[in-house]
Amino acid sequence: MKLSPAQLEEFDREGYLFLPGVFSEEETALLRREAARVYGLDREEVWRESSGVPRTAFAAQSYSEPFRCLGLHPRLVEPVMQILDGPVYLHQYKVNAKAAFDGEVWQWHQDYGTWARDDEMPEPRAMNISVFLDEVTAANGPLIFIPRSHKQGVQAAGHDLETTSYPLWTLDRETVTRLAEAGGVVAPTGPAGSVLMFHCNLVHASPPNISPWGRTIVYLSLCHVDNHIRRFQRPEWVAHRDFTPIEPLADDCLSALAAAQESRGKEAS
Amino acid sequence: MKLSPAQLEEFDREGYLFLPGVFSEEETALLRREAARVYGLDREEVWRESSGVPRTAFAAQSYSEPFRCLGLHPRLVEPVMQILDGPVYLHQYKVNAKAAFDGEVWQWHQDYGTWARDDEMPEPRAMNISVFLDEVTAANGPLIFIPRSHKQGVQAAGHDLETTSYPLWTLDRETVTRLAEAGGVVAPTGPAGSVLMFHCNLVHASPPNISPWGRTIVYLSLCHVDNHIRRFQRPEWVAHRDFTPIEPLADDCLSALAAAQESRGKEAS
Numbered sequence: 001m002k003l004s005p006a007q008l009e010e011f012d013r014e015g016y017l018f019l020p021g022v023f024s025e026e027e028t029a030l031l032r033r034e035a036a037r038v039y040g041l042d043r044e045e046v047w048r049e050s051s052g053v054p055r056t057a058f059a060a061q062s063y064s065e066p067f068r069c070l071g072l073h074p075r076l077v078e079p080v081m082q083i084l085d086g087p088v089y090l091h092q093y094k095v096n097a098k099a100a101f102d103g104e105v106w107q108w109h110q111d112y113g114t115w116a117r118d119d120e121m122p123e124p125r126a127m128n129i130s131v132f133l134d135e136v137t138a139a140n141g142p143l144i145f146i147p148r149s150h151k152q153g154v155q156a157a158g159h160d161l162e163t164t165s166y167p168l169w170t171l172d173r174e175t176v177t178r179l180a181e182a183g184g185v186v187a188p189t190g191p192a193g194s195v196l197m198f199h200c201n202l203v204h205a206s207p208p209n210i211s212p213w214g215r216t217i218v219y220l221s222l223c224h225v226d227n228h229i230r231r232f233q234r235p236e237w238v239a240h241r242d243f244t245p246i247e248p249l250a251d252d253c254l255s256a257l258a259a260a261q262e263s264r265g266k267e268a269s
Numbered sequence: 270m271k272l273s274p275a276q277l278e279e280f281d282r283e284g285y286l287f288l289p290g291v292f293s294e295e296e297t298a299l300l301r302r303e304a305a306r307v308y309g310l311d312r313e314e315v316w317r318e319s320s321g322v323p324r325t326a327f328a329a330q331s332y333s334e335p336f337r338c339l340g341l342h343p344r345l346v347e348p349v350m351q352i353l354d355g356p357v358y359l360h361q362y363k364v365n366a367k368a369a370f371d372g373e374v375w376q377w378h379q380d381y382g383t384w385a386r387d388d389e390m391p392e393p394r395a396m397n398i399s400v401f402l403d404e405v406t407a408a409n410g411p412l413i414f415i416p417r418s419h420k421q422g423v424q425a426a427g428h429d430l431e432t433t434s435y436p437l438w439t440l441d442r443e444t445v446t447r448l449a450e451a452g453g454v455v456a457p458t459g460p461a462g463s464v465l466m467f468h469c470n471l472v473h474a475s476p477p478n479i480s481p482w483g484r485t486i487v488y489l490s491l492c493h494v495d496n497h498i499r500r501f502q503r504p505e506w507v508a509h510r511d512f513t514p515i516e517p518l519a520d521d522c523l524s525a526l527a528a529a530q531e532s533r534g535k536e537a538s
Contacts, residue, residue: 101442105479138407138456144479173370177481185480187407207476210374210413211454212446 001075003082011083015150016188016198022075023131023193023254030258032133032192034066035095035216045237047166053099055166059237060095060218066257067095071220074248076129079197080222084125087245089228091115091126092221092238098141103209105141105163107170110149111221112200113157114169119239120231124154126223129197133216136189141209143196143217146176148183150199155179171203179203222246270344272351280352284419285457285467291344292400292462292523299527301402301461303335304364304485314506316435322368324435328506329364329487335526336364340489343517345398348466349491353394356514358497360384360395361490361507367410372478374410374432376439379418380490381469382426383438388508389500393423395492398466402485405458410478412465412486415445417452419468424448440472448472491515 001022003011011017039046039054043063047056061071070076071093081088097103111128115121136142157169188196198204200221209215228243270291272280280286308315308323312332316325330340339345340362350357366372380397384390405411426438457465467473469490478484497512
């Protein structure tokens with residue numbers, strides 16, 4: 001999957017790209033089943049909200065074959081290599097559940113703010129690419145971006161340890177208002193299988209999920225290999241330390257896995 | 270403004286109708302200015318959230334000329350008379366601010382649940398019609414409906430006095446999930462001047478406003494005159510006791526007011 005010159009230009013200008021329909025229903029169904037299994041695991045990488053419902057499975061590529069394939073998927077890795085202009089490694093991997101009724105707010109923040117402050121990542125030569133495993137709607141806590149805010153560099157931030165169950169460097173209201181007056185706010189919503197990629201300095205937030213259904217999004221944070229982190233303060237499964245360039249798998253890596261599961265299911269029944 | 274047979278059929282089936290572009294930019298701008306003025310008033314009808322920001326100006330038709338005109342506007346009153354099949358009176362009038370950053374969640378509820386329990390309104394022959402004074406987006410706490418849930422009658426509810434600053438009869442999670450499995454969830458979003466009308470038994474909620482801008486919606490709750498409330502437990506300015514049939518004003522009542530303000534502004538400058 002190659003981004004067009006128009007898409008590259010749009011990403012550079014707006015700070016994000018939304019691509020519906022990148023993964024098939026068969027591929028997303030496989031990942032949805034796997035997310036449910038992973039959230040049931042009793043592992044330190046699986047974080048829960050104050051209510052006990054799952055919030056994030058970190059580093060799921062290291063204990064799940066479908067999520068390993070997704071982390072090496074050419075439809076995710078190649079566009080990012082194109083934008084970051086070179087080989088990339090996996091800095092962070094999150095399977096984020098926004099649980100039905102209980103899924104919490106994420107306050108306004110920049111991801112690179114955390115990567116710079118906590119991990120000493122030298123430059124914003126890194127970005128997120130995400131896959132919707134469920135349809136994302138206005139009801140279930142979509143990501144909300146301030147377009148073009150990535151052009152303003154790293155903003156001052158406070159370390160929020162109170163609002164939710166995950167520590168986050170968050171922006172103050174004056175900053176958010178100033179940036180939004182210039183860029184507006186947008187909420188890309190769409191069906192399962194959509195891909196949303198955004199610059200690591202793009203300011204974003206997400207409201208709670210008040211719908212009766214969970215909503216899972218997988219995030220790969222990919223970083224140019226020359227730009228790897230210098231400080232190893234956070235656990236390895238939060239901020240990875242393997243800076244080997246990713247070699248993408250074949251395009252059918254997930255659909256082959258789904259087909260294999262299907263045929264095993266048929267044998268068993 | 271007359272609803273078409275197809276619109277009447279859609280309202281009956283889905284429980285709501287969304288009509289963008291009913292009021293002009295000139296008319297909504299007048300109402301936005303007036304909302305800002307009303308929220309600044311020190312009156313018992315103007316409720317605030319726990320943070321102190323305005324939440325609801327009740328009965329604004331009784332102390333504001335623009336909101337009086339809106340409450341008698343033919344584009345709002347006539348479609349409701351059509352649906353309720355007869356003369357209507359004004360049961361409740363709310364100018365609901367969802368304040369920037371602080372605007373609170375409304376939990377899942379039915380409006381008729383409150384009107385029946387608190388006000389002894391005999392039947393669900395009443396409904397809401399609302400006007401967006403600001404654009405409503407996924408970011409600023411849109412209304413979220415469960416389509417077709419109005420066909421299931423009044424649901425059991427608990428009196429929530431905790432979650433927010435306004436007491437509300439709210440539905441439990443099992444009920445919301447069951448209804449949403451059947452009808453789905455939708456969030457009608459659109460520009461200022463849009464009109465959203467919904468059945469008084471339609472189950473709905475709305476997430477917090479995490480955007481940096483306030484978002485105001487005016488709600489008229491209109492009731493068939495034969496179906497007026499029997500119990501006067503809540504203040505008169507929350508649940509009105511004047512059951513006189515509304516005589517709609519002329520269609521230009523708001524634009525004439527805006528033009529008059531405009532010419533006064535020119536004289537003054």
